[in-house]
Amino acid sequence: MDATESTPILLREDLPGGIARLTLNAPGSLNALSDAMLAALAAEFGRLAGAPETRVVILRGAGRAFCAGHDLREMQAARAAPDGGRAAFADLFARCAAVMQAIPALPQPVIAEVHGIATAAGCQLVASCDMALAAGDARFGVNGVNIGLFCSTPMVALTRVVPRKAAFEMLTTGSFIDADRAAGLGLINRAVAPGRLEAETLALARQVADKLSGAVRIGKRLFYDQAQMGLAAAYDHAGAAMVENMLWRDTDEGICAFLEKRAPDWPR
Incomplete structure (x- = not known):
């Protein structure tokens, strides 16, 4: 089930050593960046910006995937507006861009813990984090072109961490890459065995949190x-x-x- 009013769409755990772990908690939509999810992320990043006791942040997804990008159902519903959705789309992409930019602006290092898929704006989310570990069977794509929507805003983050020719191929073919390829391109720090993902991410977070x-x-x-x-x-x-x-x-x-x-x- 997706998150409800009694189950927050974004979970936060404060772990020993000053580590905050955020979990995107809408597994039914593969943790899509809905209006509610973007609002929750923006609010939590705002709180973390003023939290000196938090040393490192981990970002992960519940269920079968890390994040499948924007919520296409919400986007299609916006087309019913008199302007065809222009204002709603502009607002959506501006809010998403603000969330992505909030990550490098945070004082704490942010580590993405990626499993399943990270697609379109979900791949943008990985690229925006300071570091990322992924399960060996994870897949990454900026595949909006497959449905006629070029991943223009995800491209901004992607082209800042991945070599241009590789990024252009991903963007124009809509093809997915595996975790080993993502590591080779610099999208993630490394791929780990799926059963070791949580432990390896925590170990990295603790190593950073132990520094001054x-x-x-x-x-x-x-x-x-x-x-x-x-x-x-x-x-x-x-x-x-x-x-x-x-x-x-x-x-x-x-x-x-x-x-x-x-x-x-x-x-x-």
Whole structure:
């Protein structure tokens, strides 16, 4: 069954070590990005942005799939409007773009835990996350072209993580790629045995969460900022950030702990 009023469409678990796990909870629609799902994601990302106690976020799907993209039934229903759905479609894609952009803007690293399929805007969701692990039998596609709808907005995220020729082939053929191919292209970090997906994702999350949270947060922001700059400007920006980082008490403690061969006394 899909989520109802008594079953949230987006579940959140706060795990030990500052890990928040979000589960898209509309398995009957393969966790489609419906209006309700987008609203729930936007609200939760807003809360996480102001949650310093959360160090890492995991994003996954309930049921048979990670996410099958936009809710086509909702989109078709919008055509009944006097303008044929133009305003509704513009609003939908703007809201979806805002959700996708909220992920790299979050201070916490976000890890996608992918099983089943990640198609169209679902593949966009994977591409928008900072890292991704996938079950070995997962499949990925930007297959809107198969129904006459080019995946233009998913393309924005996809072309920023996948080489151009591979992305263009996916977009124009609508063909799916498997997890090994997705890893080879850089869409995901790696493929793992299906029975190990949850454990491997948690292990990665814990590894990141164990680092100095402030350093990871400043690093994530800088990672995306410098990528949009020219080489000299990027070095200037990164150098200034490292100066500030070096002046932190916790960084001094981390360096001293390394030199003294002990665990750092960092806040948990």
